[in-house]
Amino acid sequence: MSEKKTKQRQPHGNGAAHARDGKIAGQELWQAQFEAAPKRPGAVDRTISDHPLKPLYGPEDLAGVDYERDLSFPGQFPYTRGIHATMYRSRLWTMRQFAGFGTAKQTNERFHFLLSQGQTGLSVAFDMPALMGYDSDHPRALGEVGKCGVAIATLQDMQDLFAGIDLGRISTSMTINCTAPIALAMYIATAEAQGVPAERLSGTLQADMLKEYIAQKEWIYPPEPSMRIITDMMAYCSKHVPKWNTISISGYHIREAGSTAVQELAFTLADGFAYVEAGIAAGLDVDDFAPRLSFFFNAHSDFFEEIAKYRAARRIWARHMRERFKARNPRSWTLRFHTQTAGCSATAQQAENNIMRVAFQALSAVLGGTQSLHTNSLDEVLALPTEENAQLALRTQQIMAYETGVANVIDPLGGSYYVEKLTSDMEAGAENYFERIAELGGVIPAIHAGFFQKEIADASYRYQREIESGDRIIVGVNDFVQEEAEQIALLKIDRAVELEQCARVKAFREARDGEVTKAALARLAAAAQTDENLMPHYLDCVKSKATLGEISEALVPIFGRYREASVI
Amino acid sequence: MARPIRILVAKAGLDGHDRGAKVIARALRDAGFEVIYTGLHQTPEQVVEAAIQEDVDGIGLSVLSGAHMTLFPRIKELLVGEGASDIVLFGGGTIPNEDVKPLLAAGVAGVFTPGTPMATIVDFVRRECGKRVGA
Numbered sequence: 236m237s238e239k240k241t242k243q244r245q246p247h248g249n250g251a252a253h254a255r256d257g258k259i260a261g262q263e264l265w266q267a268q269f270e271a272a273p274k275r276p277g278a279v280d281r282t283i284s285d286h287p288l289k290p291l292y293g294p295e296d297l298a299g300v301d302y303e304r305d306l307s308f309p310g311q312f313p314y315t316r317g318i319h320a321t322m323y324r325s326r327l328w329t330m331r332q333f334a335g336f337g338t339a340k341q342t343n344e345r346f347h348f349l350l351s352q353g354q355t356g357l358s359v360a361f362d363m364p365a366l367m368g369y370d371s372d373h374p375r376a377l378g379e380v381g382k383c384g385v386a387i388a389t390l391q392d393m394q395d396l397f398a399g400i401d402l403g404r405i406s407t408s409m410t411i412n413c414t415a416p417i418a419l420a421m422y423i424a425t426a427e428a429q430g431v432p433a434e435r436l437s438g439t440l441q442a443d444m445l446k447e448y449i450a451q452k453e454w455i456y457p458p459e460p461s462m463r464i465i466t467d468m469m470a471y472c473s474k475h476v477p478k479w480n481t482i483s484i485s486g487y488h489i490r491e492a493g494s495t496a497v498q499e500l501a502f503t504l505a506d507g508f509a510y511v512e513a514g515i516a517a518g519l520d521v522d523d524f525a526p527r528l529s530f531f532f533n534a535h536s537d538f539f540e541e542i543a544k545y546r547a548a549r550r551i552w553a554r555h556m557r558e559r560f561k562a563r564n565p566r567s568w569t570l571r572f573h574t575q576t577a578g579c580s581a582t583a584q585q586a587e588n589n590i591m592r593v594a595f596q597a598l599s600a601v602l603g604g605t606q607s608l609h610t611n612s613l614d615e616v617l618a619l620p621t622e623e624n625a626q627l628a629l630r631t632q633q634i635m636a637y638e639t640g641v642a643n644v645i646d647p648l649g650g651s652y653y654v655e656k657l658t659s660d661m662e663a664g665a666e667n668y669f670e671r672i673a674e675l676g677g678v679i680p681a682i683h684a685g686f687f688q689k690e691i692a693d694a695s696y697r698y699q700r701e702i703e704s705g706d707r708i709i710v711g712v713n714d715f716v717q718e719e720a721e722q723i724a725l726l727k728i729d730r731a732v733e734l735e736q737c738a739r740v741k742a743f744r745e746a747r748d749g750e751v752t753k754a755a756l757a758r759l760a761a762a763a764q765t766d767e768n769l770m771p772h773y774l775d776c777v778k779s780k781a782t783l784g785e786i787s788e789a790l791v792p793i794f795g796r797y798r799e800a801s802v803i
Numbered sequence: 804m805a806r807p808i809r810i811l812v813a814k815a816g817l818d819g820h821d822r823g824a825k826v827i828a829r830a831l832r833d834a835g836f837e838v839i840y841t842g843l844h845q846t847p848e849q850v851v852e853a854a855i856q857e858d859v860d861g862i863g864l865s866v867l868s869g870a871h872m873t874l875f876p877r878i879k880e881l882l883v884g885e886g887a888s889d890i891v892l893f894g895g896g897t898i899p900n901e902d903v904k905p906l907l908a909a910g911v912a913g914v915f916t917p918g919t920p921m922a923t924i925v926d927f928v929r930r931e932c933g934k935r936v937g938a
Contacts, residue, residue, distance in 0.1 A: 363817035363868050367844075378873025381819055452819025452843050493822045524919065579822070581919040616917055617899045618869070692825050699826050703921055714920045722900045728869065801821075801842035803812075803828040 236391040239762065259294070278627035278705020278706045284495030285697065286660065287392060309645045313553035315546050315658065316646035317604040318569040323642035328600075328606035330632045331408060331573065334618045335385035337732045339395035339740075342385040345622065346400060352626055353633065356607065358408040359396070360384035361418070368455045368787030369415050372737040380733035383619065384410075385499070386785050388736075389743045393421035394428060403431040407438035408483070408607075413455045415442035416468055416770060416787050422478065423495035431773050438509055439480035439529055439573075442468060444676055445506040449687040451488035454801070455787055458679045460794035463512065466517040469524045471770035482510055483573065488685075490533035491579045492552030496544045499533060500661055501668035502687055504551055508669075509678040511560055521560050525567035532605075535577040541596070541647055543657035545572070545603030551662055575599035575609040581616040585711035594631050601641055602648055608632060618725040620655040649711040685802045692803065726750075734794035740782065747780040755779035756789045761794045808932045809837040812858040813850045815878065819843055820869030822893065827863060830921035831928060846876060851881040854890055860932040863924075864894035871898050871906070879910040891931045895919065 241575045269290060281287050300306065307313060310320030319325065332354055334345045345355055345745065362384040364376035370388040371380045375464040380386045387393055397407075402425065411418045419440055424431050439545070444461040446452050454461070470480045482801055486503035494502065507528060530548065552570035556562045576596040581589045590613050597610050636642055648654045675681040682688075693774030701707040756779075759772040774787050777779045811829040814821055820845060832838045839857050843852060854862050862882075866874055875894060882888050888910075895915035900908070903914045913927050 363870075367817045369817070375817065378870035379868055382869035383818070401928070447819075452821060500924070529876075556838075617897055630861060692829075695822050695831050696826055699830075709918075713920070725899050733849070799842055801840055803825050803838065803840045 253624065262293070262389065265291070265798055270688060277703055277708065281341070282496070282540040283535060283698070283707070284497060284540060284694075286495070286497065286540065286657075286664075292656050294652065296652045296656035300659065301383070305659075306649060306655075310543065312565070312568060314549040314569055315379060316649050318549065318571060318606075322604060322645040323509055323601075323636075324645065326755070327636050327642060328605050328789060329356045329406075329611055330354055330629060330636075331356040332357045332625060332629055333358040333360050333408075333410065333575065333609050334384075334625065335338065335362070336726065337381040337385065337728055338736055339385055339387060339392040340398075341381075341454075343396055343398050343400075343730075345625075346396075347497060348622060349625070349629070350400070350405075352629060354629060356406045357400070358609065359410065361409070361411050361414075363453075364388070365414060365418075365783060366453045368784060370740055370782050370784030371633060371733070372740050378733075380736050386657045386717050386732070386736045387418070387421070388567060388740045390421050390424055390777050391739070391743050393418075393425045397425055397429075398468050401431070402426040402429055403435045409438065410441045410483075412441055412444055412451070412453060414463065414783055415440045416464055416773045417777065417783050419472075419476075419479075420770070420773040421783075423774060426778050436476055437478040439483050440468070441485060441508065441531070442485045443482055443485045443531075445509060446485045446488055446503070447712055448682045448797075448799070449489060449502060449506075450492040450494070450691060451485075454797045456790065456794035457797045460763075460790075462509075462513050462679075466513050466519070467768045467770050469510075469514055469527070470517065471768055473523045477527075479527065479567060480525065480528050483531045484510065485531040487531050487533045487575055489691065490535060490577065492691050493579075493698065494691045495694045496535065496537070496540050497664035498546055498668070498690055498694060499686075500544050500551075500671075501665035502748045503530065503532070504548065504552060504555075504665060505669060505672050508555060508559075510791075511556070512677075515560070521556075521562045522564040522567050525556060525560075525562055525782050526564060527608075530570055530572035532572050532600075533577050534574045534576050534600040536580050536592060536596060536601050538595060538649075539654055539657060540661075541599040542603040545574075545600070545605065545663050546570070546646075546654070546658045547661035547665065549604070550658070551665055564716045570732065571606045572729050573607040573609070574603075574605040577601075578611055578613045578615055581613070582709060582712050583616050583722075585717065585719065586613050586616065587615065590627065590631065593628065594635070597635060598641065601635060602646075604646060613722055614725055617722075619728070621724065621726045622672050639767050668744055685800060689802055743780065744782065751779045752776075752781045752785070756785060759786065763790050804938050806838050807835060808861070808925040808928060808936050809839070809857065809859040810861045810863055810932065811839050811841060811857060811926060812851070812853045812863045812865070813820050813841045813845060813853070813866055814843045814880070815845050815847055816866060816868050816870045817844060818866065818870070820867040820896075820915040821865070823867070824863075824865040826922045827865070827895075827921065827924060830925060831863070834929070836928065836932075847877040847881055851885060851887070852896070855885060859890060861891035861893060861928060862890065862901055866894065866896040869897065870900060871896060875906050875911050876909040877896075885911075886937055889935060891928075891935065893924075893931070895924075917920065 309317035486499040490499040553568040612624035895914035
């Protein structure tokens with residue numbers, strides 16, 4: 236329908252039902268009845284993100300929405316209703332459970348287990364030392380080895396991680412950022428050793444450094460050299476690893492850090508636009524790399540708000556990519572995303588309740604059209620999941636996919652007065668943030684100014700106070716509390732893991748030709764002082780058996796080390 | 804009038820999850836305490852050095868990486884070594900119940916697991932760290 240037709244259209248298309256002052260028959264009566272009735276106390280008139288809510292939405296809330304312009308059909312610009320014409324009628328979302336703990340061998344066993352249970356993609360969680368650029372035996376790694384992910388320091392570790400898994404057939408997502416080029420180089424080298432060439436590899440690297448400075452806070456170098464490393468990876472992959480998603484632009488951690496839904500949406504897309512600008516500034520054609528950008532969002536507990544967020548994300552990305560960045564390839568317009576249920580919403584109290592939270596959150600992701608999904612395990616608030624709990628989380632997805640029927644109709648909430656209004660509100664809220672970020676000079680200046688960090692801290696403190704005051708109920712935490720006898724059984728990472736891993740790293744270093752390694756590291760450092768693409772040098776270092784910590788450290792004298800000016 | 808209680812909110816180790824630390828820092832500040840935040844990725848040595856330099860009454864340590872059984876005892880050990888064992892060490896994070904007792908036994912004065920109300924922590928600080936101010 237055109238704008239003109241929209242104006243002439245009668246709400247409900249029924250002229251007879253149309254009363255005075257643009258009100259629909261019955262509306263005034265409803266309003267009066269609603270206002271006269273008692274209401275529940277608490278935060279019922281706003282979303283979990285503090286977005287104001289009406290008790291009822293109606294035709295008037297669709298007034299500004301033009302079907303062709305704002306919604307259109309699935310697979311068509313602006314993709315509000317989904318990026319594929321068929322969505323889950325052709326293929327369900329990828330059930331991709333994030334896993335990693337202990338040594339590479341232990342995680343390899345978990346991977347084989349998950350694949351045997353019907354999981355369709357792999358997702359690697361690395362430990363803190365690997366995420367921060369330290370080898371397992373570095374003094375700063377003490378107590379952290381293999382704890383919140385798998386310990387990877389050497390090419391041997393990566394080869395053990397994927398032992399018995401054909402990298403030409405599986406897609407792998409790696410949640411790693413400042414050390415992402417090293418992980419990618421190790422993965423390519425591991426595949427080559429299996430006889431799989433790089434051009435056949437498919438998977439995703441998180442490699443989203445901007446959100447590290449904003450929220451997740453794992454870094455080595457300052458933002459500017461980090462952006463250079465990322466554009467080097469984008470350029471390299473577009474030629475040599477064409478099926479690889481080079482960046483997974485992540486709102487997940489922004490939300491976990493305490494942001495609202497609109498902040499998650501706005502900051503994530505602002506980061507995405509910053510990568511596009513960086514790619515273009517590095518001389519790449521937008522259509523050469525934009526199709527390989529993917530996204531990663533959180534599925535929090537406010538059901539409809541989350542669905543609106545995913546729908547708005549697709550629409551905003553499409554509009555900006557086509558209109559602002561002049562992308563011509565429709566694949567550059569489509570926002571593909573992975574979703575993970577909100578770790579921060581899980582409670583230690585009555586941990587089994589997390590199963591239900593996860594199911595509702597996962598449902599919002601599917602109704603929002605996600606491409607892949609991780610459902611958290613009930614025990615993740617306290618530890619990495621046990622095998623039993625990881626399986627239960629995967630089963631939650633399978634039940635949703637095969638038993639509930641929710642995957643059978645595309646964008647089933649499209650046209651809902653409420654969901655469409657909330658989608659439009661989300662878009663407007665994000666556009667407002669884009670303007671504020673632009674006024675600060677862009678994403679990196681806004682990071683240096685502490686803008687995002689402050690916005691998130693404010694939102695998380697507001698939320699915490701709502702819980703404290705009882706305005707917002709968290710079952711088992713501030714209401715429906717019960718005495719609990721024993722806590723659920725948790726996965727324990729034995730101290731022996733750290734000792735074993737440190738010994739492995741030492742043995743790896745001793746067995747190599749140190750001169751060859753040193754020379755490769757020197758070539759990487761030299762290249763960093765020029766405009767040369769660093770990716771071939773990362774590969775060279777990995778194949779010359781340099782460790783993750785050594786490669787990270789080699790660039791510190793050139794790029795410097797990032798220090799955050801902390802704000803509370 | 805006694806001076807206000809001074810607290811160092813600290814993040815040790817490599818984990819970057821600072822949501823809890825920041826929320827607690829604000830809650831303590833709003834309760835009238837002086838709050839200093841170390842920022843992220845501090846070594847235990849850096850935390851203790853900052854605590855002594857700033858002459859704080861308590862250290863609130865936040866650990867969400869699973870390294871709590873290493874970091875808490877190490878900081879306590881350093882405090883004792885520096886003759887600063889009167890600085891109250893407390894903290895929280897993703898700490899399973901079964902680890903609470905060993906941490907308390909290692910000299911950690913208070914361990915707050917997920918879901919603890921801010922008011923509980925404020926009361927703890929007023930009571931435990933207040934002793935040092937009064938002394």
